[in-house]
Amino acid sequence: MNFELSEKQRAMRDRVKAFMEREVRPRQDDFHAQVAEGDRWDALPLIDELKDKARSEGLWNLFMPPWDGDDPSDDGFEFEGEQLTNLEYALCAEEMGRVEWASEVFNCSAPDTGNMEVLLRYGSREQKEQWLAPLMRGEIRSAFLMTEPDIASSDATNISCSILRDGNEYVVDGRKWWSTGAGDPRCKLAIVMGKSDPEGSRHGSQSMILVPLDAEGVTKERMLTVYGYDHAPHGHAEFTLEKVRLPASNILLGEGRGFEIAQGRLGPGRIHHCMRTIGVAEEALEAMCRRLTSRSAFGKPIYKHSVWEERVAHARIEIEMCRLLCLKAADVMDRAGNKAAKTEIAMIKVQAPSMALTIIDDAIQAHGGAGVSQDTFLAGAWASLRTLRLADGPDEVHARTIARHEFGKYLEG
Structure with a gap:
């Protein structure tokens, strides 16, 4: 094995490290002061300020590829990304992890990272235009709804939330919790995993669907704490999904592909x-x-x-x-x-x-x-x-x- 870092690996790590030392660490008191001011669940001006700086320095969407859509002539549909390998990203993510809230500054925080990868890999052109583009621009946030309070979610085949076809729509019913990021007022989208075929095979009865959080029937019941910490303004929510009707085009990849x-x-x-x-x-x-x-x-x-x-x-x-x-x-x-x-x-x-x-x-x-x-x-x-x-x-x-x-x-x- 070669343990020597390549020039690119070292350069990217050092650029992130330098930004952290210059822009992020000196602002930690400002971060906590802004969280304590007014509504704890408001978006923080500091984060937006630092996002602009990181983006201007090319430290943005480090794990994602640059992409201008399926049609190279469509210059109105562009994503910025550095397309680092997992190994390259590992070195940068370690530096980001040194300050709890820093990853968002680079548009590299969970669960948005995973959701962006899902949309890029499995989403339709329309889904990418509607949701991936604003996520990669850092304009909105997202959540991933998989875990449920009434079942042992360590075995995902237990998931009971239903995603059932009704004509040209899907109807979603269920309860979800530990929906990380859903406290942020910019959180507009949830990727929800549920059962679309009650009689299907063990690993072929689940699907994923895109749920706008302002859809009728979506209720944020409460914010959960972790050992007493609410992690505002990010947070972890519990949701009730009651007869949420969504266009069939919101399904990801197809039924049974969850x-x-x-x-x-x-x-x-x-x-x-x-x-x-x-x-x-x-x-x-x-x-x-x-x-x-x-x-x-x-x-x-x-x-x-x-x-x-x-x-x-x-x-x-x-x-x-x-x-x-x-x-x-x-x-x-x-x-x-x-x-x-x-x-x-x-x-x-x-x-x-x-x-x-x-x-x-x-x-x-x-x-x-x-x-x-x-x-x-x-x-x-x-x-x-x-x-x-x-x-x-x-x-x-x-x-x-x-x-x-x-x-x-x-x-x-």
């Missing part, structure tokens, strides 16, 4: 989370080391106590191992496709959140009372990252994938 779309969407999405998680872990380790080298206890600097030497050493080892595994998964995805990287994606999806949570917990311990307060980013970061042991499939499901691959080496036939 699992196919989900696999295409969730592979990159899972690894994007892991890339950003490594950035969070680096931030926590830095905060821990700065704290330990600036305080004394029991007659000597805290960092000279052996327990902290061990914790910091293990933190560095774990970060380096996870980064290499994440880059390997990204590289396999680039060279052989998402399906070939299934096991690598599962491994990093299990390991990265666990690694980061341990390091953040140690950093909280190093900060004492300050670590659990609002005076540091650590408590909020821990709460956010804890969700990644559930999001895009719980640890147990990914561990099952890894174990089955391993057992498969020894089972005949």
Whole structure:
């Protein structure tokens, strides 16, 4: 394996890193001040300001290709994108992950990233014009409605929300929750997964459909908290969909293709989370080391106590191992496709959140009372990252994938 970064990989990472240091980090107090002002669910002027700067510097839609539609002569339908490989994007996403809200500045935040990829890969020309174009321009936000409160959503075949054909329309009925991003007033679209054929095969009865959030019958019931954090102005919503009538043209790819779309969407999405998680872990380790080298206890600097030497050493080892595994998964995805990287994606999806949570917990311990307060980013970061042991499939499901691959080496036939 060649561990040396290419010129492009290094250049893109360094451009994102420089923008983060110059434009994003100095504005963190401004971000929190704007969230606290007025309605917590209003869009923030700061984000729009920084989006304009990132876009002007070509740091925009890093994971998406530039595209001018199916007709090269149609110059009114253009998308800006850098079309980075998964490996190239991994290095940039790690830098973005160091500040929780930074990804949106580059138009690279979930769930928009996954939804844009779905629309680009599976959407019709009309669907792209209506929804992909404004998403790639950063004018609207979107949500992905898959999880349901009344079933074990770790097994997506349990999904009970119905998407049933009625003439030239589909009728959608069901309850969804953990609809990340739906608190943002700019969130205009949801991609909804539901059952379109109650008698269909296990993996052929589900479909995905585009649901405008202002459609009749769509009700945002409440915003959910994560360990007490509401994550405004982004947030996570619970929805009721009651007899929502949509044009048949809103179906994605066709009936029964829901699992196919989900696999295409969730592979990159899972690894994007892991890339950003490594950035969070680096931030926590830095905060821990700065704290330990600036305080004394029991007659000597805290960092000279052996327990902290061990914790910091293990933190560095774990970060380096996870980064290499994440880059390997990204590289396999680039060279052989998402399906070939299934096991690598599962491994990093299990390991990265666990690694980061341990390091953040140690950093909280190093900060004492300050670590659990609002005076540091650590408590909020821990709460956010804890969700990644559930999001895009719980640890147990990914561990099952890894174990089955391993057992498969020894089972005949």
